[in-house]
Amino acid sequence: MLQKIRQVLFIIALIASFMVGMLTYLTAFPLHRIHSPVTWQASEVDNENKAETEHEKEKTKVSNKTIVYDVDLLHKYDVDLLHKELLNIHNKLYKKQPNDQCNLREPACVVLGVAKSGTQELVDFASLHPNIVLKPGLANPKMFDKSNEIRMKAMLADRKYPVPCSHADQVVVFKSDDFLFKSEMPKILYEYNPNLKMILITREPVSRLISGYTYHYLQVKQRRERTLYRPELLPELDHHFVNFSSLQVIDNHESRLSMYYTGMENYLKVFPLNQILVLESNEFQENPVKVLQRVEKFLDIKSVITNEIFTFVEEKGFYCLNSDRIYCYGSDRGRKSMKDLKPETMEILKEHFKPHNMKFYEQIGKKFDW
Ligand SMILES: *[C@@H]1O[C@H](CO)[C@@H](O)[C@H](O)[C@H]1NC(C)=O
Numbered sequence: 001m002l003q004k005i006r007q008v009l010f011i012i013a014l015i016a017s018f019m020v021g022m023l024t025y026l027t028a029f030p031l032h033r034i035h036s037p038v039t040w041q042a043s044e045v046d047n048e049n050k051a052e053t054e055h056e057k058e059k060t061k062v063s064n065k066t067i068v069y070d071v072d073l074l075h076k077y078d079v080d081l082l083h084k085e086l087l088n089i090h091n092k093l094y095k096k097q098p099n100d101q102c103n104l105r106e107p108a109c110v111v112l113g114v115a116k117s118g119t120q121e122l123v124d125f126a127s128l129h130p131n132i133v134l135k136p137g138l139a140n141p142k143m144f145d146k147s148n149e150i151r152m153k154a155m156l157a158d159r160k161y162p163v164p165c166s167h168a169d170q171v172v173v174f175k176s177d178d179f180l181f182k183s184e185m186p187k188i189l190y191e192y193n194p195n196l197k198m199i200l201i202t203r204e205p206v207s208r209l210i211s212g213y214t215y216h217y218l219q220v221k222q223r224r225e226r227t228l229y230r231p232e233l234l235p236e237l238d239h240h241f242v243n244f245s246s247l248q249v250i251d252n253h254e255s256r257l258s259m260y261y262t263g264m265e266n267y268l269k270v271f272p273l274n275q276i277l278v279l280e281s282n283e284f285q286e287n288p289v290k291v292l293q294r295v296e297k298f299l300d301i302k303s304v305i306t307n308e309i310f311t312f313v314e315e316k317g318f319y320c321l322n323s324d325r326i327y328c329y330g331s332d333r334g335r336k337s338m339k340d341l342k343p344e345t346m347e348i349l350k351e352h353f354k355p356h357n358m359k360f361y362e363q364i365g366k367k368f369d370w
Pocket residue numbers: 060061063064
């Protein structure tokens with residue numbers, strides 16, 4: 001009798017602890033309930049207006065979701081997990097043609113830069129497309145990035161560079177941060193492939209400059225002092241940008257990287273403008289779907305990028321991948337990682353870049369909101 005009671009009590013205890021466990025799990029990971037898995041499928045949405053209204057709807061729809069966003073999940077914002085999931089989706093979407101072999105094929109598209117404008121985010125997000133190949137390990141091969149141009153030229157001439165294996169209906173894309181400003185690069189690329197497609201993503205020049213400088217400054221400071229700095233803890237950086245006795249912008253490597261027309265000039269001497277797709281960072285951050293659809297059209301690949309693929313995450317100020325759950329970049333990416341400058345510094349910088357921007361708009365036949 002006593003043994004029977006003990007058995008019953010034991011079973012009750014077992015059930016109770018299981019229920020407590022389930023409850024804890026569900027409270028800790030509410031996203032599992034909130035985000036049902038997305039069904040991936042090709043879409044025929046070409047019309048930009050249609051895409052825009054749908055995007056608006058999506059934005060309102062997700063804004064309630066983000067309120068319940070769990071801070072405990074922050075530790076799961078991990079760029080490696082994001083990359084894994086992008087590859088996962090890419091593989092799920094790719095339908096291999098019968099008898100098609102995965103071969104080493106030449107890159108047909110190169111991202112020219114520019115640094116701190118979202119080149120990495122652009123190629124990362126684009127890589128979920130089944131017809132775009134950008135293997136994580138090969139996305140940024142050394143000779144394509146901080147290359148010395150002569151070595152690069154020899155390597156392209158000999159076709160001696162690592163390429164990922166790809167199928168006949170896929171486009172191999174390479175990414176660089178600084179091709180735009182390498183003066184010999186346009187000729188080298190033209191000799192390599194006169195039909196090469198190029199993508200350039202630019203950003204409002206002043207914020208690009210501040211972001212570039214803050215990024216390098218923080219890196220050096222953190223390495224030297226072995227402390228984690230947040231931008232708002234940095235000392236005033238204004239004098240790194242403006243000489244306050246002459247009220248001139250200081251001319252250095254970083255400030256020259258914000259004058260896109262100088263780089264573009266070299267490319268347009270060699271390539272027609274229609275081989276270069278010029279994108280803008282702000283637009284990409286605010287509407288990645290629209291920008292990625294433009295990339296699909298430019299590369300002449302099928303349209304698979306739809307609004308459900310990304311969701312805006314308020315606390316990151318960023319769109320994140322919306323799959324079985326939300327995948328975001330880690331804490332080092334996002335708009336909050338920038339140092340604020342004084343209004344007068346901003347004014348001097350804005351005025352400085354204005355004429356350069358005008359020349360750039362003229363070159364590309366398109367205006368941005370800078
Ligand atoms: C959130 O949802 C509630 C009701 O479900 C709705 O009244 C409200 O307008 C929504 N808010 C946003 C920002 O969508």
